[in-house]
Amino acid sequence: MVDFEQFIKNIKSQDYYDDQIVYIQHIPANDAEFGTLDDPLKxxxxxxxxxxxxxxxxxxxxxxxxxxxxxxxxxxxxxxxxxxxxxxxxxxxxxxxxxxxxxxxxxxxxxxxxxxxxxxxxxxxxxxxxxxxxxxxxxxxxxxxxxxxxxxxxxxxxxxxxxxxxxxxxxxxxxxxxxxxxxxxxxxxxxxxxxxxxxxxxxxxxxxxxxxxxxxxxxxxxxxxxxxxxxxxxxxxxxxxxxxxDEDSSPSGAKKVILWDLPFDETSNKYRSAHQETKSLFISHLKQDIQTLTFTLSRKMAELQAIWTREALPGIKHQIRSYRAGISKKTRRLIEQNFKRRNLLGISSTNALELGIDIGSLQATICSGFPGTLSSLWQQIGRSGRGEELSLATFIPMANPLDLFYVHNPDVLFGPIREDILITLKNKYIIKNHLCCAAKESALSPKEYINFGVQKKELFESCIDELVEEGLLMKRGELYYWKGDYYPNSNYGLNDLSDRMYQVILQTPTNEYLLTTEDESYVFRDLHPGAVYLYETETYTVQDLDLQERKVYIKKENVDYYTQSLKHTDVTILNVEFESTTGPHKNI
The missing domain is CATH 3.40.50.300 (P-loop containing nucleotide triphosphate hydrolases)
Structure with missing residues (x-):
């Protein structure tokens, strides 16, 4: 069981500590409330x-x-x-x-x-x-x-x-x-x-x-x-x-949620790195033998946190792992089982472990950066303390306004969740993709617009007409059939990630081995020739990228740096729908 007073005392004695703890929320334990079934089970x-x-x-x-x-x-x-x-x-x-x-x-x-x-x-x-x-x-x-x-x-x-x-x-x-x-x-x-x-x-x-x-x-x-x-x-x-x-009657142990602010460096006029703050706290947790799951916002940072922590704690490096998409099924299952059995003390992970995968009762989580929604943040916080003992959770913000807002406004963070989960059934491009798939599955009728959740019949019919003009649907009688020369269910994905996978090939002096696979968007962003590739806390350099064969060739190298692609965005206004002035003086 975590001795919270001793834990806080230890953190505040560290060289890196500079009054980062700005708020601690105590969430009390809940007793179970039991119910009965109207009719017995088999x-x-x-x-x-x-x-x-x-x-x-x-x-x-x-x-x-x-x-x-x-x-x-x-x-x-x-x-x-x-x-x-x-x-x-x-x-x-x-x-x-x-x-x-x-x-x-x-x-x-x-x-x-x-x-x-x-x-x-x-x-x-x-x-x-x-x-x-x-x-x-x-x-x-x-x-x-x-x-x-x-x-x-x-x-x-x-x-x-x-x-x-x-x-x-x-x-x-x-x-x-x-x-x-x-x-x-x-x-x-x-x-x-x-x-x-x-x-x-x-x-x-x-x-x-x-x-x-x-x-x-x-x-x-x-x-x-x-x-x-x-x-x-x-x-x-x-x-x-x-x-x-939605009335939760399950038992839960008490939890301490810590909000961790970023110190501001007057000399450089910048906040201290959230990644370095995460590394320092992660190391302190493991030194105190507190089993910890650290959530990061990217695959690369999940790997880096594990690498940095293993370097700082060589005596227990075998008890520290990274977890993300792209690792093999066998390795993923082994990590989950070893963490559940406490053979592993620390994991740095993307949100791949945010969902309900059973990793047992762990003592602490560190959330490095706001994951995008309050419900996701609370999912991460809730991964610790799945038993009835005291557990810890710490939120470390990135140096951006939204993350820092939640750290400085705990009443909002710990108040009722008021964010809607937004989806749309009105997007013309999404509708057209699914009409192609639907026509492949069974002949399509214009009268089905309500069944598709499309409120405006005109929108539904215009999508069908455009698909006919594009040569993707054909009309027979009152029904529409798929006419395209490809399999639409394969061509149209469910999200913005590419369905095209690249093989990552490890080159050695004597042979080549398939290490893993990565999706095309990740390859184009992070696996250009000369890039450092991080995989299961090991470092590799990209030697070549074969676009035709969809293969990335890498070589094992121990380097003390990592690479990050630069991003540049240009926004061009095509037309103005509405404009207004704002600000305290109405001059913006």
Whole structure:
């Protein structure tokens, strides 16, 4: 258990300390509140709960009761509040009552899919439910295993990218799944914002469109961290009415949240580096044997924090790792397991560990930079203290106005979350992309505009007309069909990241090895010839970039510097829609 007074005393004794701690928020411990189900679960599930001394918390019981009544249910409670138990027990109980029942689970990342698969597999094994009733279906699964999943599984786990790609196959290959589909589970829905969320909203409507062909109307189960207007967001995302469960009754230990200001250097007229502040605090945590997860804003900084900390603490360097997209599945799983078992003391990570991946109960988190939304920040803060002991969380701002505003205004940071998660169903370019995919999946009718969530029929029809003019759709009778010479589900992505992957090839004196893969946007930004590439706390230099073969050639080199690409932005005003003066003197 962390001795907070001793921890603060130690921090304030360090050479780097210069009154950076400006505020400490005490979040008290919460006792559990238990609830009861309206109807008992199947005996083997109830027996598992009894044998493991698992009592359902009140919000879990409310959610399960709502789901079993056939209501679309959105669960918005804190990190580690047992949201997955709500949908897993509901789905398994239904399968035990009707062995033909199927469910589709959508998780935003493959890593989270596999973590939840492991958790559900364990539950099914301990309740004597056949392992073949559960399967993952995504790009990492071999063809024969995919065939077995479609033939036998009741619960299919995939991700939005997989669903987007596989949807045209639902009319044939997925027939058994679709005909018996009773539940669709969407986890971590607060991730679906902006362009990605808008695309996902249309993807869900395309899925519903296919299910309509089977006459199937499943129960939707959505889960999320605590977000503002959760019910309204769920209904906009899916296009269905929802019952909201948002009163968290799970137990939690006390937490101390520290706001860490950046010292201002009068000589250089700059704030001290947030990255160096993070490194210093991270090292102090580990020296005090406090297991810590440090969140950074980029892959490069996740690697650098691990490298710097390992250099400062050579005696425990094997207990410090980096975690980010791009590392292998095997390495990722090994890091998660070792952190959970406390074989690792410190991890520096991107937001890849922000989601509900099970890494056990850790003592502290450091949030290096504001992650973009308050809900994401609270997700990161909530990763520590998943048990009932005291935990720590520290927010270190970047030297920008928004980060510093939250540090200097704790009443806003610790007040109610008032930020909406924004998506749009009005963007013409996004609509056109999904109409191409929808036409590939099933013939398209102009009368479907309401089903797509498009309020203006004129907008929907103009999108169809433009696609016909562009030679991508053709009309037969009253319906429109895909005419393009490419696979639209592959051509149109769900976010602004490239779907084109590059192989990173390690060159040695005697051979060449595939080290990993990176997406095209990352390669163009950070892997130019001469750049330093950081991977699993090792340094490499880029020797060559082959654009035609999509390969990056690197060589292992121990260098004491890193590279960062320069960015230059030009803004050109095409036309003025509106202008106004502002400022205290109305002169801006």
């Amino acid at each position: 005996s083997r599930l109830q027996r598992w709960l009894d044998q493991n001394k698992v009592g359902l918390w009140a919000h879990q019981a409310r959610a399960i009761n709502s789901i079993r009544k056939g209501k679309n249910t959105a669960i918005s409670t804190s990190t580690a509040s047992g949201k997955s138990m709500c949908y897993n027990l509901s789905v398994l109980d239904s399968i035990l009552n009707n062995p033909k029942t199927t469910a589709l689970y959508l998780f935003p990342t493959k890593a989270l899919s596999r973590d939840q698969h492991l958790m559900l597999s364990t539950l099914m094994k301990e309740t004597n439910i056949k392992r073949s009733r559960l399967g993952i279906y995504d790009g990492d699964i071999e063809r024969e295993e995919k065939r077995q999943v479609l033939a036998n599984a009741n619960i299919i786990i995939t991700n939005p990218y997989g669903l987007h790609y596989y949807l045209p196959w639902f009319k044939k290959k997925w027939r058994r799944i679709c005909e018996n589909l009773k539940y669709i589970v969407l986890d971590e829905i607060h991730i679906y914002r902006g362009v990605f969320g808008s695309n996902f909203g249309f993807l869900i409507r395309r899925l519903k469109r296919i299910l309509d062909l089977y006459g199937v109307k499943p129960i939707w189960i959505l889960s999320s961290a605590t977000i503002y207007n959760a019910k309204q967001f769920a209904e906009k995302l899916v296009g269905e009415q929802f019952t909201l469960v």
